[in-house]
Amino acid sequence: MNKAAASDRSLWILPAVFTTLAALRILAKGQPLDHWLPKWDTLAMILVMLVLERVFRYSRAVSQRSVLPRDIASTLVNLYVTGFLTGLVLLPLLNYVPEHYLGRKLVFAPEQLGPVWLQFLLVLLLVSFVRYWIHRFQHANGFLWKLHSYHHQVQDLQATNTYVSHPIDFALRNVLVFLVLGIIGFDPLVLVVAVPLSNISGTFSHCGASLKAGLLSYVLVTPEVHRWHHSAHVPEGYKYSCNYGVEFSFWDILFGTFYLPQKDGETLQPERIGHPSGNADEPNYLKLLFTPLGLYPRKGLKGASADRELKSPG
Ligand SMILES: [Zn+2]
Ligand SMILES: [Zn+2]
Numbered sequence: 001m002n003k004a005a006a007s008d009r010s011l012w013i014l015p016a017v018f019t020t021l022a023a024l025r026i027l028a029k030g031q032p033l034d035h036w037l038p039k040w041d042t043l044a045m046i047l048v049m050l051v052l053e054r055v056f057r058y059s060r061a062v063s064q065r066s067v068l069p070r071d072i073a074s075t076l077v078n079l080y081v082t083g084f085l086t087g088l089v090l091l092p093l094l095n096y097v098p099e100h101y102l103g104r105k106l107v108f109a110p111e112q113l114g115p116v117w118l119q120f121l122l123v124l125l126l127v128s129f130v131r132y133w134i135h136r137f138q139h140a141n142g143f144l145w146k147l148h149s150y151h152h153q154v155q156d157l158q159a160t161n162t163y164v165s166h167p168i169d170f171a172l173r174n175v176l177v178f179l180v181l182g183i184i185g186f187d188p189l190v191l192v193v194a195v196p197l198s199n200i201s202g203t204f205s206h207c208g209a210s211l212k213a214g215l216l217s218y219v220l221v222t223p224e225v226h227r228w229h230h231s232a233h234v235p236e237g238y239k240y241s242c243n244y245g246v247e248f249s250f251w252d253i254l255f256g257t258f259y260l261p262q263k264d265g266e267t268l269q270p271e272r273i274g275h276p277s278g279n280a281d282e283p284n285y286l287k288l289l290f291t292p293l294g295l296y297p298r299k300g301l302k303g304a305s306a307d308r309e310l311k312s313p314g
Helices: 002-028 033-035 042-056 065-102 116-140 140-153 167-175 176-186 188-198 202-203 214-218 223-229 250-254 285-293 300-308
Strands: none
Touching: 002 188, 002 202, 002 214, 002 250, 033 042, 042 065, 042 202, 065 167, 065 176, 065 250, 065 285, 116 140, 116 188, 116 250, 140 167, 140 285, 167 176, 176 188, 188 202, 223 285
8 A cells, every 4th residue: 555655646746847858858958058069958858767766766777787888879879969960961851841842941931730729739740750750660660679689688677778779760750750740840949949949758758767657658758658568578469569659649549559558546557668579788889880880890600690680570
C-alpha cells in the first residue's frame, strides 16, 4: 500500500518536468546563450535527467560508466555535426524542388495551411507520424537495422546514451523530417514552438530515473514506454519490437504496436535492456561509426562472424 501511495505521489513529477522543459526550449530560441553554447537547452535537459536518475534510482539500473567516452563522442557528433552535415547535403536539393517545379521557395503559402493553431497541430501530428514509420522501418529493413541496432545494444536507458546512434540512423529519424518541414510553408511561429516541443518526450524517454508516468504513457513516449522498446526480450506477438513512437505513443496504440503491461495496478518494466539477438554493447565509437558501412578494418573470421550477428532479428 505504501508503494502504491508513493507511486501516486510521484505522478506529478513527469508533467512538471515536461512543462518546465517545454518553457525552457521555447524561451531558449534566439537567446544570446544560443550563440555562445548552441543547443544549451538540450544539454540542460540531459543535466535534468542526470539529476533525476540520482534522486529516483531505478532498481534495475546497469552502470554505463565503462561506455561513457563512447556516449560523449556520440552525443557531441549527433548534437553538433549530424544535423549540420545532413542540412549541408540535403538543403540544396530540398530548396531546388519547389523553386524548380513551382517557381517559389515554399510548397504552400502560410495562409493556404489554415490558422496557426491548426498548423501547430498539423506539425506535431505530421512529425510524429513520419518518425514513427521511419523508426518502424529501421527495425524491419536489414541495412537500416544494421545502423539502428547500435542504439539497441545499450544495456540500460540513461541520459548519457540518449544520443548514442549511428549518425545516418540518427539523421533519418531525427533530422530529415525537420528539414522537409522547412520547405512546406508553415508559419515560422508554428515551427519555433512546435519543433522544440516535439523533441521533449523523445529525448526524455531515455531518462533512467524510476519515474511513474500513469496515464501520460498513453499519450507521450515516457521512459516506462521506451524501456519496453529496448527490452532484450521482444514481447510475444511483436515481430521486431514494440513502442516505435518517438514522441507520442498514440501512434503505437493506433497501429497495434503499443506494449505496456500492468499487474496489480503497477506498470511492469522489462527484466533486461539490450539487443534482441544478445549482441554486446559497442564501446568503440569508431567501430560503431564505420563497421556498418564496411569501412572498419576487419580481423579475420572474428570480424566476419560479428557482422553476421548484426543481422535483423526475427
Ligand atoms: Zn528502435
Ligand atoms: Zn532509445
